[in-house]
Amino acid sequence: MAGKKFVDSAVFPLVARIGREYTSYGGGMDVPIANCKRCGRIFNKVRRDLCPACVEEEEAAFLRVRDYLRQNKNATIGDVVENTGVPSEKIVQMIQDGRLLLRDNPNLVYPCERCGQMTQTGRLCAKCTQEMAKELGESTKNMRRHAEEKKDAEKKGFYSR
Numbered sequence: 478m479a480g481k482k483f484v485d486s487a488v489f490p491l492v493a494r495i496g497r498e499y500t501s502y503g504g505g506m507d508v509p510i511a512n513c514k515r516c517g518r519i520f521n522k523v524r525r526d527l528c529p530a531c532v533e534e535e536e537a538a539f540l541r542v543r544d545y546l547r548q549n550k551n552a553t554i555g556d557v558v559e560n561t562g563v564p565s566e567k568i569v570q571m572i573q574d575g576r577l578l579l580r581d582n583p584n585l586v587y588p589c590e591r592c593g594q595m596t597q598t599g600r601l602c603a604k605c606t607q608e609m610a611k612e613l614g615e616s617t618k619n620m621r622r623h624a625e626e627k628k629d630a631e632k633k634g635f636y637s638r
């Protein structure tokens with residue numbers, strides 16, 4: 478009897494320990510793991526979608542593009558792709574993220590997502606950005622006016638009663 482008791486207490490913590498390890502790796506409850514969006518490798522996801530190896534590669538690509546543009550101020554996007562090996566979507570992404578500044582690179586342009594006009598900042602050209610802002614401003618103004626009209630109507634209704 479005494480022997481059995483000894484075995485139980487010795488085995489139980491071991492099972493508990495295995496159980497914990499299983500949940501942290503298999504269930505993903507304790508350690509957030511994910512597949513890297515770029516290469517599919519499994520990694521410990523802290524705050525990014527990419528594994529450390531890809532983060533490093535992306536960083537190296539960014540530095541290659543940035544340095545190339547510093548040295549070749551008149552480069553077009555085609556020149557950058559050709560000389561850095563970084564695909565144009567990646568370069569556009571860097572510009573849209575605001576990481577790559579093109580103040581000194583007048584020829585590095587890409588089409589606006591709304592009208593196709595060439596642009597150097599964000600997803601939209603300056604004209605579309607302005608138009609979108611105006612549209613947005615007008616719709617909020619309209620919404621506010623409707624709300625005020627409704628309030629006025631309610632007030633009138635209240636006082637006329």
Ligand SMILES: [Zn+2]
Pocket residue numbers: 513514515516517518527528529530531532
């Ligand atoms: Zn990766």
Ligand SMILES: [Zn+2]
Pocket residue numbers: 589590591592593594601602603604605606
């Ligand atoms: Zn546009």
